[in-house]
Amino acid sequence: MPNWWNLPFRDFVVKEVMRPGFREFAVGAAVVFFGLGLKINAGITDKDREESPYYQDFLAPKKEGGAHGHH
Numbered sequence: 001m002p003n004w005w006n007l008p009f010r011d012f013v014v015k016e017v018m019r020p021g022f023r024e025f026a027v028g029a030a031v032v033f034f035g036l037g038l039k040i041n042a043g044i045t046d047k048d049r050e051e052s053p054y055y056q057d058f059l060a061p062k063k064e065g066g067a068h069g070h071h
Contacts, residue, residue, distance in 0.1 A: 004012060016022060049055045 004015070007015065050060075
């Protein structure tokens with residue numbers, strides 16, 4: 001069998017899913033996604049987003065269709 005970096009993506013995924021310990025990895029990934037991706041994001045209000053320097057510098061100009069600029 002070729003080295004993992006030479007495998008087609010589908011074959012690589014199938015090989016990794018069959019490894020011992022994959023179930024724990026999948027459960028951990030799901031918990032992290034739920035905690036960081038959904039729970040934390042749900043607690044951020046629109047006001048928090050608008051007051052964020054990151055939002056003002058990077059996301060707001062894209063949303064408005066304008067050029068990137070500093071305040």
